[in-house]
Amino acid sequence: MNTKFLKLTLLALVLFTASCSNDDNETVVAETETVSNLEAPSTASGYTKFSFSKNAVVTTDDWDIAFRGTTILVNGGVKGSDATEPARTGQGAVSIVSDIFANVTTVPANETFKQDTATLYAIPTGGGNGWYTYNVVGLHIIAPIAGKVFVVKTHDGKYAKFEVLSYYKDAPAEPNYMTSVAGYYKFNFAYQANSNTTF
């Protein structure tokens, strides 16, 4: 009898607290979503475009970031020399933050945001420059740098943040360059659907 009562009380308490917090704060905390096995083409056959608001791969112009190999584009700025790159039709930009993903709760200052240019991407390419490291001797593994969080201004001016978790199919804990299949992104993201500058 006693335990049943206790359980019910606890349940009521939890429900009450949960509803309270929603009422207290108008800011909607952006949910963290995980995308697995997003396939990025490895050759000149184009880019895989992704929309944060739809949480899906898109083929239209309302994409936010696009992947090919280890290169990540943002939908804002100028198209580079590569003919297969999609045109930048949005107002996207990226600011790179070094922190724990959950601790990035506010959008960084405006001047830290960069757009793609004809010669330089907002997320720099090359090992150790952008989101990954790669060592030519030894493991030959594309390893995402821990604590690299990319705050993205989406094509329509909203904000999202993402961090790359793996570059290999099914995100093996210890990828092997002989057996693991490269070009499959796993990443966390949080999308702020309101025009808020917090996550």
Place this chain on the structure above:
Amino acid sequence: MRLRITPFMSLFFCGMAFGQMKDSIAVDEKLAEVVVTGTRTQRKLSTLPLPMTVITSEAILKTGVTRLNEILNEQTGVILIPDESGFEGIQMQGLDAAYTMILIDGVPLVGRTSGVLDLSRVSVGNIDRIEIVKGASSALYGSEAMGGVINVITKRPKNDGVDGSLSYRYGTFNTNDINGNVLWKKKKLAANLFANFYSTDGFDLDKSTWVQNIEKFHNTTIQPKIYYDFSENLKLTVSNRFFYQMIDNKAVIDSERHTGDATENEWNSQAKLDHKWNSKIYSEYELYATNYRNDSFLKNENNVLFEKAFYNQWLLRPEIRTTFSINKDKLTAGLGINHETLDRTYFSENVTFNSQYVFVQYDYNPSEKLNILAGFRYDNHSAYASQLSPKLAANYKITDDFSLKASVGYGYKAPDFRQLYFDFMNPQVGYTVLGYNIAEDRLNELEAQGQIALRTSGVNFSVPLKAESAINFNFGTFYKKNKFKLDINAFYNSISNLIDTRVVALKSNGQNVFSYTNISEIFTYGLEYNSTYTFNKKIAVSLGYQYLIAKDKSVVDDFDNHKFVRPPGSGTIEISKSDYFGLFNRSKHTVNIKLAYSFPEIKTDINLRVFYRSKYGIFDSNGNSVLDKYDRFVDGYAQANLSISKYITDKLMLQGGANNLLDYTNPGQINNLAGRQFFARIQYNF
């Protein structure tokens, strides 16, 4: 495997039981052990102001091992471990194998295909002693001797007549080692012929895969030498070494089995004239030539050639050294020329290096107690900046039994051929690696062909790639009294301009172009301890220990770049600088305990060696590109080697034992550690 070894073991024990009981051979106290590697002159070990280890032929024989890598692996402060290239080599004072020079009778071995020399290609069957000098030795030996020098000195005929030995050893994995060494001398003329044949089926830690850890191979070594004394004051030595090895080449590429061969051919030839002008002046004229060549190929299941590779390196080196004895002191001066060529797959051209060098060393004894060794070497090189390598060392004898030694030296390692001329595209992944000296031209070519999407900004190749350089300090003691011998040495190495790869361009296929650059600074420090206590004629115990810290300076100085880690299966966390463990492949603690037990009445020796290596990391597993305490480590482990030797007569010895007696393996992480290997050997000395 155990059943196969049983007949040998029973043979061995029979031998033990029926062995003649003769008087024990007195254990000779070596009064003044003479070494040559530290100074390039005959020198008493006890007053040498440098950290040095000597392994005698008796010690090698008692262990029952057959290859150079195996005996080196049993020494304190010499650690056999694969480096980041994946190849096994020697680590001394925390420095990788590329920084230790390997000499045979004073002249260097070449053939560092991936920066590391394969030391299993040297048989120990004709070794008189091995001298190991730790710490920067470029003041005498130039490039490559940045971390130290290992000199393998072979036996030479001493007395008139014929002597030598024949031996056969059989071990697990169908390993055969056949040795013959004949030494002959008649007054002024002497000759020596050594031959060794070694074959093994290799070993396999993971039976589920088709390829083995080590594939089946065999090799042959032949070393003929001739000595002629024109007079007491003019002596000629001509020595040659031929080595041939063939290993089964196997690989799985795109889940298809490929097979082929890999062969190695090595040839060394040295002619040396020792000339004593008078009691005060002594000269050595040396001409050395060597060639190392390897060839390999792989064919697929339909017998279609997939890959063919070769590596062909030549070195020609004339050198003259003269030592002047001035009272108690010695002044040594030398000069020489290196002419080196390399032709290999992935080089666009046959490349040549030329260098000239001089060195001077003063071995100064201002008092009975103090010895000072000062010297420098100057290298002028065709492909990189000239190098001046000074060294200063001192030994102070506090008592006859106890002395203190200190040394400071500069060491360097020139950029190797690969770092300057490599031109390689990985066919499977599609990345490209370019040597520093050809990178600019090749990048322009690739750009013209439309293969480059983006050049990394700020990268140019106008300033030549610098040699890696080190400052090395050693401070140690030497104590020897009655039954106890003790050696302690503290060391510190600071290495700058370390050469590493970096991305220089992005290819239009999405992959990178890498080249080499002087990037990081590392430092290593630690302590080496060696002691031996001889209880009586029967028992001697020795203990060796090394404490080592090796870190990247840029990581220590700017840890913010590495403070976030994401251990597999969890979220990102922040760590502190104290969590940084250091460089990969370095154990903090390595220990060896050696126990020698003699039964003089039955002429039997038991030799047990136990080794421990504390945990070490082989790669970053949590996304901060350095090794920290949250990474996955290779667990520390212990290993034991046992050998039992028994003389049936003065000339006939039987030996049996086991390497890796405890059968420790770690297939997932340590691919060069085979399981337990029994062996039996018969040796006849004449």
